[in-house]
Amino acid sequence: MRMELIQPFINAADAVLADSLECPTSIGSLSMEEEAYRRKGVAALIAVTGDIEGRIIFDVDPHTAMRVASRFAGEELPKSEELMRETVCELANQVIGNAVTSLNDQGFRFRVHPPEVHTSEKGDKSSEDTEALVISIETSKGKVFMNVAMRYNQAHEQQAAVTRG
């Protein structure tokens, strides 16, 4: 997977998480995932279609999700599965939306679909043409993982080539 597709997601996650958690963040590790994705905490999946297509899984430690929810509520909230899912979906929406905005400015056109809660313990295996990159983001309030599996849409690329002549 090309780094030019990944960097906007890393930048957006860094900015949104730093703002949401009010703490510094750092990129912990980047690794290619060959096996099926294993959910680590509360996860949301967002699909992207268009010039680039694929999906992003945003996976947050439950404790971290509750900290974000409490910060936005302005008070300490009791642990709630539903609230954690809502929080992770909205965080995913903000990160992916900001990344897509940046990619759009580079000329890519696509549509972001509403986030869905990712409940499976294991996801689909990545394939040769849609490798998944797992990015670990370290914060003082817990770990966040982002699993990005995207590729250039070949039909769109061919159409663009025809248009270019």
Added chain:
Amino acid sequence: MEQFAPVKKKDGQPVRYLVVDDSVFARKNLARMIESFGGQLAGEAGDGCTAITEYDRTTPDIVLMDITMPQMEGIEAAERIVRTHPNARIVMVSSVGYQDNIVAALQRGARHFVQKPVKPEVLYEVIKYVMGEDAAVTTAAGAGS
């Protein structure tokens, strides 16, 4: 959350908001900001279709509308509301802030655009701008300024 000088309508009544977002979490966050601006939550909706019926039911002063939602997206809902209510004040609130999206929303009747994550001070300024002369910033005692 920071408290802002209340923005009230000319008659001294609080500005009434309809908040449209498929995320309950995002709606609650916006509702808190509205409260800190001295506003009142007139209604909530989780998709574009419900937004249209809630607008007719509550006739809010301002709609805060997400874009990416199930069933009907925010830009289409905004267009339909403005078609029926040409004076509707709709502010799009979305994480997807690229120019095509902003232009499409403004062309279809939205008055402004705020990118998520929403900063209260940014939304506050947008609300004042969109309300224009129909509202004023008041002191805590309620006198206009």
